[in-house]
Amino acid sequence: MGKNKKYIVCLMIAMLCLPLFGIFASAQSGVAKAGGTTIQTSLAVMTGTISSREEVDLRVNISGSAGDFLTDHGDITVTIPKEIVYNPNDFTAKTVIPQPFKLEKVTNDGLNYYLTFSINRTAIGDNDAFNGIFEIKFGAPLMTVGDAYHSTQTFMVDYAGQNKSVTVDVQKQNVAIAPLFDKWYKGDFDKDGVATLNTVDSESNSFQLIVNYRRIDLQNVVITDTLPKGTSLIASPTKSSISGDTMTKDGIRILKVMAFDTAGTATKYRYVTADFQDKIHVDKETNRFTVELGDLTVDDTYFVEYALQVDDVNTGLQYNVAQLSANKRADVVKSVPVKPITHFGTSYILNKSVDKSALNYDDNDLLYTLKLASLDGDAIPAGTTITDPLDERIKSPVLLPFDTSKVSIQLVGNEVQITTLVDIPKTDKMEWSFRVNVEALKIGDLLSNQAFLTVENNVIHSNAVSTRKYDGRISIQKVDNHGEPVAGAVYEVRNDRDELVFEGTTDEAGFLVTKALALGDYTVAEIEAPVGYVLDSTPHPVVVSDQDVTPIVLGTENKLQTGAVTLTKIDAQNSENKLAGASFNLVDGDGRIVMQDLVTDDNGELTVDGLDPGIYAFVETVAPQGYMLDSDAVPFEIKFGENDGVVEVVKKNSHIFTQEPADPVVPEPEIPIKPEIPVNPGLPVEPESPGDFPKAPIEKPISKPEIVVPIEKPVISEKPSLESTVKPEPTSTSKVKPEKLVKTGDQSEELFIFLGCMLLLFGTVLFWYRTNMKS
Structure with a gap:
């Protein structure tokens, strides 16, 4: 038995703890959801490899589902090997970062550059799935076969606890043969060998025309250079290590090589523009210039340098063509393909909405809307795919009109699939809506739904929209x-x-x-x-x-409108004689006592108010002194409806008549007689004079007959009730002394209890006797 009690107690404790387990599980689920994230970070070198003096394009991609960016995950850190960067100023001059990203600082530790980017999380809505891309551009140094540069380079990005890296190969160039004439671009080239013109830092778009690097005799040398359309001449930066006058003529500057090393590489220069300022001619109409260098000897090697400012960023691919002419020499032409640099960076969001978060019991229609919008940067690329899987309780999706030239929308099973057919520029806000029927949704059910966006490095989910069906009646x-x-x-x-x-x-x-x-x-x-x-x-x-x-x-x-009644007690022989002190009970139509001990006042009246509609009666229980008790009921009715008036009833009482007492008998003096004790001590007795012998008064017996007023009780059909109501007690102007009335024919319950105990004892003895007899 003790073990059973323990099991029962343990079971009860477990049952009481079940709700707590549910709350704990819900809390843990919430924590997991809040702490979890779908943020993905990726890094790629768009050129695939890095070549000598090539422009390196490093692309960073950050994406996450709705709600992932509510928490601060810190800054983005990009690590770039220092030896592969020709000019660190490119990080700011060549990089255009779209919102919500921002380049905060560039640091280095001798081996690597560290670029720190922040994210403006306020630009990303709580319900937005986000995808953002930005590029870091910089030029690689001149790398030749056999030099000390590493053959591979590794880049890294750190964000939200993730570390991603990419390693690429380095392609070095062979040692160049000293040219007679060449055109060098001091900036960077893309993977196709096209010189990229910086649209932000024009001085970095520096070109050099190399004349007689081979060091031979030349006669009547003329240099001609035709510039790309949409560009104009500006001076390139000078170097403090070079002596001479740094003057320019229309943005053109000339340097003379003053020394070579044993390998034939120029090591020392001097600015000599002043010597040729009348030999430099610029034609702005044709966007061409010429430089007349005249006769050159083995000691005359010149560099003609200038920079290009991009005036029109939409010119596309063009060629910068230069030519050397000399007597008895074939013309030497050098061409460099150029185009304005393209900064690719974009950020865009996807969110979903529903027109009703709560659906009334008689409503079955919902309208869902998907929104794709650019935050900053380049257009959202064509081919972007959005998928919206619908709950099985969602039926009959109907697409609202959309631009078929920009997107394709298909219903595949119970999925809505959207694909962009063209690039979506920042100025375009793309929204698509569809109606559904949710008749299968039951009252109390919650319907949640979310779409997802497939991007290069991730599958990101929009916010989940929810609708609950309720009964609003x-x-x-x-x-x-x-x-x-x-x-x-x-x-x-x-x-x-x-x-x-x-x-x-x-x-x-x-x-x-x-x-x-x-x-x-x-x-x-x-x-x-x-x-x-x-x-x-x-x-x-x-x-x-x-x-x-x-x-x-x-x-x-x-509450029912109640009524009032006034009973007036009068003398049967004289209606002007109002009788005080008469006591009444008030009974309802079933003879039940509603109020008792209602006593008439000095005016012979008693008033009861607050009575619900119905039939009642007054029953006299105590007559006024000197009057006979009349137990006949005095019925009256409180009618249903307006009861502004007071019901008035009258009760008459008759005197108690007694015989005149006989003449008193004078007793003998020597035999005194004691006065007799009245038969009924309750009646008043006049004091006796000596020698008086009063006769016994004639008394009429008084009883309290049970009065039943025959009333037909209305039949009330059964209806659903709310909660029990307390029937208001009627009030009376008389003083009421409630007491328990003994019913006629009442018997003591003690006799029945005694008999029951005796029978129980007898049965027990009989059972014990039969059991022993059998054994």
């Missing part, structure tokens, strides 16, 4: 103060702006159900009571929420 149940249904009560329902939204009347069963109401706060009030009832205009506040799965039940009560 209010069920009003009206009863009277006896719990009986009340028909005909008129109610109104008003919203929190005091606008009337519903009005109706209770039916025969006392019920009234409103129409389906929207979520919000309402006030229900009775504005008209049925005949015979007291209007209860008390406003009842009601809140309709999406958690309501059945009509909200509001129970109200109407």
Whole structure:
């Protein structure tokens, strides 16, 4: 038995703890969801490899689902090997970063450059799936076969606890043969060998025309250079290590090589533009210039240098063509393909919305909307795919009109698939909507749905939109103060702006159900009571929420209009003689005592008010002194409806008549006689004079007969009741002394208890006897 008790206690404890386990599990689930993230970070070198003096294009991609960026995950750090960067100024001059990214700082530790980027999380909405791309551009140094540069380079990106890296090969160039004439670009080239013109830092678009690097004799040398359209000449930066006059002529500067090393590489220069300023001619109409160098010897090697400013970024691919002409020499032409640098960077969001977060019980239509929008940078690329898998309870999707020239939308099974056919520029806000039927959604069910976007490095999900189906009706149940249904009560329902939204009347069963109401706060009030009832205009506040799965039940009560009665007690022989001190009980139509010990006042009246409609009667229980008790009931009726007047009834009482006493007998003096004790000590006895012998008074016996007033009780059909109501007690102007009345024919219960105990004892003995006999 002890073990069983332990098991029972353990079971009860486990049952009580179940709700706590559920709460704990929910909390853990919430923590996991909050702490989890779908953020992905990727890094790529768009050229695939790195070549000598090539422009390196490093692309960073950050993406995450809706809600991933509510938490601060810190800054983005990009690590770039220092030896592969020709000019660190390219990090700012060649890099255009789209919002919400921002380059905060560039640091180095001798081996690597560290670029730190921040994310403006306020630009990403709570319900937005986000994809952002930015590029870091810089030029690689001159790398030749056999030099000290590493053959591979590794780049890294760190964000949100993730570290991604990419390693690429380095392609070095062979040692160049000293040219007679060449055109060098001091900037960077893309992977196709096209010189990229910087649109931000024009001085970095520096060109050099190399003349007689081979060091031979030349006669009548003329240099011609035709510039790309949409560009103009500006001076290239000078170097403090070079001597001479740094003057320019129309943006052109000339240097002379003053020394070579043993390998034939120029090691020392001097600015000599002043010597040739009248030999430099610029034609702005044709965007061409010429330099007349004249006769050259083995000691004359020149560099003609200038920079190009990009005036039109939309010129596309062009050629910068230079030519050397000399007597008795074929013309030497050098061409460099050029184009303005392209900064690719984009950031865009996807979110989803639904027109109703709560769906009333009689509504089955929802409208979903998907929005794809650019935050900054380049266009959203063509081929971007959005998928919206629909819940199985969603039926019959109907697409609203959309631009078929920009997107393709298909319904595949229960999925909506959207694909962009063209690049979507920043100025375009793309939205697509479709209607669905959710008739299969039950009241109380929650319907959640989200779309996802497939990007280069991730699958990111939009926010989840949810709709809960609820019952927005209010069920009003009206009863009277006896719990009986009340028909005909008129109610109104008003919203929190005091606008009337519903009005109706209770039916025969006392019920009234409103129409389906929207979520919000309402006030229900009775504005008209049925005949015979007291209007209860008390406003009842009601809140309709999406958690309501059945009509909200509001129970109200109407009190019956009560009436009053006045009983006047008079002398039967003289109606002007009002009798005080008569005591009455008030009984209802079934003979039940409603009030007792109601006593007439000095005016012979007693008044009772607060009586519900019905038939009643006064029954006299104590007659006034000197009057006979009349136990005949005095019936009256409180009628249903208006009871402004007081019902008046009269009760008459007759005197008690007694015989005259006989003449007193004078006793003998010597034999005194004791006075007799009255037979009924309750009656007053006049004091006796000596020698008087009063006769016994004639007494009429008084009894309290049981009075039953025959009344037909109306039949009340059974109706659903709300909660028990307390019947108001009628009030009386007389003093009431409630007491328990002993019913006629009452018997003591002790006899029956004694008999029951004896029978129980007898049965026990008999059972014991039979059991022993069998054994």
